[in-house]
Amino acid sequence: MVVERKMTKKFLEDAYAGESQAHMKYMIFAEVAEKEGFPNIAKLFRAIAFAELIHAKNHYRALGNVKDTPNNLQAAIDGETFEVEEMYSAYKAVAELQGEKEAIRSIHYALEAEKIHAELYKKAKELAEQKKDMEIKKVYICPVCGYTAVDEAPEKCPVCGVPREKFVVFE
Amino acid sequence: MVVERKMTKKFLEDAYAGESQAHMKYMIFAEVAEKEGFPNIAKLFRAIAFAELIHAKNHYRALGNVKDTPNNLQAAIDGETFEVEEMYSAYKAVAELQGEKEAIRSIHYALEAEKIHAELYKKAKELAEQKKDMEIKKVYICPVCGYTAVDEAPEKCPVCGVPREKFVVFE
Numbered sequence: 001m002v003v004e005r006k007m008t009k010k011f012l013e014d015a016y017a018g019e020s021q022a023h024m025k026y027m028i029f030a031e032v033a034e035k036e037g038f039p040n041i042a043k044l045f046r047a048i049a050f051a052e053l054i055h056a057k058n059h060y061r062a063l064g065n066v067k068d069t070p071n072n073l074q075a076a077i078d079g080e081t082f083e084v085e086e087m088y089s090a091y092k093a094v095a096e097l098q099g100e101k102e103a104i105r106s107i108h109y110a111l112e113a114e115k116i117h118a119e120l121y122k123k124a125k126e127l128a129e130q131k132k133d134m135e136i137k138k139v140y141i142c143p144v145c146g147y148t149a150v151d152e153a154p155e156k157c158p159v160c161g162v163p164r165e166k167f168v169v170f171e
Numbered sequence: 172m173v174v175e176r177k178m179t180k181k182f183l184e185d186a187y188a189g190e191s192q193a194h195m196k197y198m199i200f201a202e203v204a205e206k207e208g209f210p211n212i213a214k215l216f217r218a219i220a221f222a223e224l225i226h227a228k229n230h231y232r233a234l235g236n237v238k239d240t241p242n243n244l245q246a247a248i249d250g251e252t253f254e255v256e257e258m259y260s261a262y263k264a265v266a267e268l269q270g271e272k273e274a275i276r277s278i279h280y281a282l283e284a285e286k287i288h289a290e291l292y293k294k295a296k297e298l299a300e301q302k303k304d305m306e307i308k309k310v311y312i313c314p315v316c317g318y319t320a321v322d323e324a325p326e327k328c329p330v331c332g333v334p335r336e337k338f339v340v341f342e
């Protein structure tokens with residue numbers, strides 16, 4: 001049963017956005033609490049971040065946005081492509097115009113990673129449509145800029161220069 | 172160095188919202204891929220979700236929104252209180268007016284959990300201001316509605332009825 005009336009739909013979309021941002025905020029705050037010597041407050045932040053994930057998932061499902069994997073991959077490709085071709089390109093131009101150095105860096109890091117994400121999701125979609133999984137073993141993520149590499153990581157991050165040993169590995 | 176110009180600030184806030192929602196979307200899609208028998212595509216979704224977390228964190232820092240734990244807890248309390256007193260109360264009224272059953276449930280689940288979150292964060296803040304950590308061992312989260320309990324979980328979720336054995340434990 002998917003939501004049909006426009007105002008409820010709009011509000012659920014806003015609620016999905018709000019829950020996603022709350023989840024993210026608590027994940028960030030958990031890291032700070034851990035570093036400042038509050039391991040149990042960090043635990044509380046992480047647990048509540050997970051509760052917000054449940055809320056976001058419930059809203060997203062009620063909106064009818066959770067489909068099968070090929071369609072989910074298409075939604076991912078559309079999002080990444082919009083970010084590369086429109087959103088971050090526009091934001092970068094404005095940050096440069098206004099000389100906002102921190103923003104230029106933060107936007108540049110994201111823009112470079114999104115290009116790779118779009119390509120990886122395209123490969124995944126081709127396979128998923130044939131009911132095949134990807135044949136990948138490890139995904140490496142740069143903890144500073146989000147640079148993404150599959151199976152082999154470069155010695156240094158080509159975007160921000162962080163050494164390979166710092167990369168976070170998903171396997 | 173925090174961003175100062177208004178347009179760059181606005182765009183970074185939008186980028187934080189976008190990255191948070193992309194992160195969340197990929198976490199949800201990873202679960203679907205796992206269930207549909209695509210473990211490696213699920214891995215790709217999870218890894219890229221982590222890259223989006225890095226992007227969101229970079230934007231959030233550039234905005235100057237990452238502070239010390241007492242201030243982060245205050246930001247958390249403000250968000251939860253807004254959700255309880257304004258946002259979800261308003262959304263619930265509209266979903267009821269429009270008879271949108273799925274939305275009513277999804278909103279009700281969130282609203283009940285946010286009340287508990289606000290109280291827990293208030294306790295945490297009082298302690299953090301005295302440089303003390305919380306004395307908690309386990310946080311239990313209901314995987315269906317996000318209900319949150321500390322140290323002792325009820326036999327059944329008081330909001331949605333799920334049995335305790337299904338709760339996700341943070342310890």
Ligand SMILES: [Fe+2]
Pocket residue numbers: 019022051052055281284285
């Ligand atoms: Fe929530």
Ligand SMILES: [Fe+2]
Pocket residue numbers: 080113114117193219223
């Ligand atoms: Fe991306």
Ligand SMILES: [Fe+2]
Pocket residue numbers: 142143144145146147157158159160161162
């Ligand atoms: Fe990097």
Ligand SMILES: [Fe+2]
Pocket residue numbers: 110113114190193222223226
């Ligand atoms: Fe991103």
Ligand SMILES: [Fe+2]
Pocket residue numbers: 022048052251284285288
């Ligand atoms: Fe909450």
Ligand SMILES: [Fe+2]
Pocket residue numbers: 313314315316317318328329330331332333
């Ligand atoms: Fe529940």
